[in-house]
Structures are given as C-alpha cells and as structure tokens.
Amino acid sequence: MIRVGLTGGIASGKSAVGELLRQHGALVIDSDQLARDVVAPGSAGLAAVIERFGAGILLPDGGLDRAALGRLVFSDDAARAELNAIIHPRVRAAATAIEAQVSDPYAIVVHMIPLLVETGQQDSFDALVVVDVDEDTQRARLMARNDLTEDEAQARIDAQVSRTDRLRVADFVIRNDAGLEELAERAHAVWHELLKRRGQQGDGCGC
C-alpha cells in the first residue's frame, strides 16, 4: 500500500482530481466528507459545535447550517480555530479508522485533505500531490460555485496557506488552469507516477 496526500487551495479542483484518481483505482478518503459526517445530526461533533456556537447555527430540520457557520468562521480567525479544534481530531480519527480497514497490500490510498499543509501533515505520506491554480481562476470558480462575493471568496482563500507554501512540499503538481479534459490527462499522468512509486507499474491501470 502507498499513502498519498492530495491537497490544494479552496476550489482548486481537489474533488475533481480525487474522483479521477478514484476512477483509476485509488481508494480516496475525503476529509471534507468526513468533516460533514462528524457533525451529522445526533453526533457528538454536532453537540460540541452547538455548545460553542449556539443552537442558532442549526437549520429548522436540526442539521448544521453550513452556510451560516461558514460566514461566521471565515470572518473570525479565533472562531475558525475553535471550530477546527472540534472537527479536525474527529476527522483524523475517522480517516485512520477507514485506512485501518484496507487489506489490499497494493492499494493506493489517497487522503484528500484541504488543510494538509496548514495542519503540518506534509511528512506523513509516501507522496504528496498538489492541485494548483492561479488565484484569479480560483477566486472566480469559488465565487461561482458557492455564490460568494469577491470579498467573501478572498477571505476563504486567505484563511489557507499560500500557493508557494503548498508547492514547496509537492512531489507532484497538477495544474488546473485549463479545461476538465486537460485535468483528466494530467491526473492520469500522475496516476502512472503513483503506480511507479508503488513499484507495480501497469498493475491496476487498465488504460
């Protein structure tokens, strides 16, 4: 098994790359999804969020109002740090538990972690893949996807490390400045490199 870290700035295209690698055969563990799971209705994580941020952060159906919490924590560094302290340990524990179930010795396990560099995990993997995009494209995609103003999008970009800091620790960089077809070609090329690292090139590629 090899363990791969996949990161990139907000709206850089991590999920798109994660899906492409999954289609090639990777087992992808998505921290954003785990961060949703650990605050599911009835969870201890949600109880901790309510204790800190109040029941006003809930939707009428009892679920977390993610848009409201996002507005709050991306305009308040201290609040964001408190939310991180609630969510991150639970996400790590969940990711570890999933990985512990992997029995295939040839598995390529991709941990998709937005804040991989911010949380100092750059030395925890056999290979690090960074999805990189210029900031203007990133901001435009983020504004369109999340229906944010330019200032709101910029605040989310500024809540993360710089491109330079991420690129510094990358083993492989996937540029996502063109279309989705180019992205698929670039992800495919990196998949081949990961197969080489695993020492089983050709095995499991099927393409």
Ligand SMILES: CC(C)(COP(=O)(O)OP(=O)(O)OC[C@H]1O[C@@H](n2cnc3c(N)ncnc32)[C@H](O)[C@@H]1O)[C@@H](O)C(=O)NCCC(=O)NCCS
């Ligand atoms: C603030 C929340 C409720 C907003 O939810 P929303 O559904 O709008 O966004 P989503 O969770 O899909 O995250 C989208 C992207 O935002 C960025 N992001 C999320 N949380 C953070 C954070 N604490 N700091 C910096 N960037 C962040 C990441 O690039 C992530 O991929 C949510 O992001 C959250 O709970 N964040 C804290 C936990 C966390 O750090 N998650 C990231 C992976 S563990």
Ligand SMILES: Nc1ncnc2c1ncn2[C@@H]1O[C@H](COP(=O)(O)OP(=O)(O)OP(=O)(O)O)[C@@H](O)[C@H]1O
């Ligand atoms: N090459 C591309 N061309 C056009 N749009 C793209 C491209 N790659 C990604 N997108 C779009 O940009 C947005 C961000 O992509 P994606 O959700 O994969 O990023 P992400 O890094 O996973 O985001 P987050 O950090 O918020 O989880 C999405 O709306 C996606 O459809």
